Amino acid sequence: MNKQSHEEAMWFDGQAEQFDEVAGLPIEAGRDIARAIREMSGCGRDDVLLDVGTGTGGIGLHFTEFPLRYLGMDLSQSMLEVFRRKVRSLPGHFLLLQANSDHFWPVRDDALAVVFASRVVHHLSIPHFLGEVWRVCRSGGHLLLGRVTRAAQSLPNRLQRHKRTILAEYGLHAGGGGQAIQQIVVECCHRGATPLTPVPVARWIRWTTARQLLSAWEAKPQLTSGSQGPSLSPENRATIVKSLTAWARQEFGDLDRPEEVEEEYLLQGIRLP
Numbered sequence: 581m582n583k584q585s586h587e588e589a590m591w592f593d594g595q596a597e598q599f600d601e602v603a604g605l606p607i608e609a610g611r612d613i614a615r616a617i618r619e620m621s622g623c624g625r626d627d628v629l630l631d632v633g634t635g636t637g638g639i640g641l642h643f644t645e646f647p648l649r650y651l652g653m654d655l656s657q658s659m660l661e662v663f664r665r666k667v668r669s670l671p672g673h674f675l676l677l678q679a680n681s682d683h684f685w686p687v688r689d690d691a692l693a694v695v696f697a698s699r700v701v702h703h704l705s706i707p708h709f710l711g712e713v714w715r716v717c718r719s720g721g722h723l724l725l726g727r728v729t730r731a732a733q734s735l736p737n738r739l740q741r742h743k744r745t746i747l748a749e750y751g752l753h754a755g756g757g758g759q760a761i762q763q764i765v766v767e768c769c770h771r772g773a774t775p776l777t778p779v780p781v782a783r784w785i786r787w788t789t790a791r792q793l794l795s796a797w798e799a800k801p802q803l804t805s806g807s808q809g810p811s812l813s814p815e816n817r818a819t820i821v822k823s824l825t826a827w828a829r830q831e832f833g834d835l836d837r838p839e840e841v842e843e844e845y846l847l848q849g850i851r852l853p
Contacts, residue, residue: 593659594658596636596658596661599635599636599662600638602796605728609845610638610641610782613698613781613845614640614645615642616779616782617724617847618646620847621694624647624648627694628691629651629695630653630687631643631696632709633654633681633699633703634653635659637652637662641667643674650675651676652677654678656678657678660678664676681704681712682709687716689715690718690719692717693717693718693721694721694723695717695722696726697724697725699727701757702759702760717852718852720853721851723773724848725764725848726846727757727758728846729843729846735788735790736841740756742828743803746824768852771853774850778848779846781845781846784842785841786840787838803821
């Protein structure tokens with residue numbers, strides 16, 4: 581495990597207990613997403629689905645309702661422990677596994693009907709991810725990728741854009757989940773896959789504040805997820821946080837004022853040749 585992967589694993593371990601409260605999906609949304617995955621892929625009782633980066637099971641939990649075989653894989657053992665507590669007694673068709681998705685996946689060739697990855701591919705090596713998908717997913721199988729979207733002028737997106745502008749000044753570039761997903765879909769199509777039309781499968785409202793967002797980012801190793809570039813020194817981290825906080829106070833005023841944010845879960849992907 582490289583230094584960045586180790587730092588991210590430690591961060592996710594430390595966030596496991598409060599992850600659902602801070603960044604989790606509503607229960608109804610998780611159920612709707614799981615149903616949509618089953619419908620889009622057409623997987624049934626004898627099919628195997630791999631959930632890459634399953635986390636605390638916000639989506640994976642709901643696959644207990646379906647008669648398919650489920651393998652949930654995550655780098656963070658602490659995240660998986662939270663998932664296990666939700667299920668209590670894992671059904672026989674359910675397996676949770678701690679593994680690094682940037683290493684060889686413990687799955688035999690052509691074994692899977694579906695590979696699903698939610699809000700995680702920007703953390704991973706895309707060339708390695710694609711190679712493993714092509715190895716473990718059978719012909720005619722599906723790769724499904726999910727992410728949360730918001731209005732461009734929402735509080736989280738405005739703050740995120742400014743953060744990325746500042747990070748770029750320090751040589752850090754974080755493209756985000758949408759850019760990573762698009763890169764994966766394009767590369768898969770070059771390999772002969774058929775793209776699937778992106779579909780919004782769940783929608784909900786949450787409340788957040790600028791201070792909550794800033795605090796969550798400050799806890800991350802590079803102040804963001806999936807960044808590429810040099811590690812930030814403590815001095816640079818402090819300078820960036822101070823600059824971002826000052827900008828947020830100028831733009832939004834009270835950092836503790838709750839803002840309503842409409843969020844949507846977008847599911848897209850490809851069908852393998």
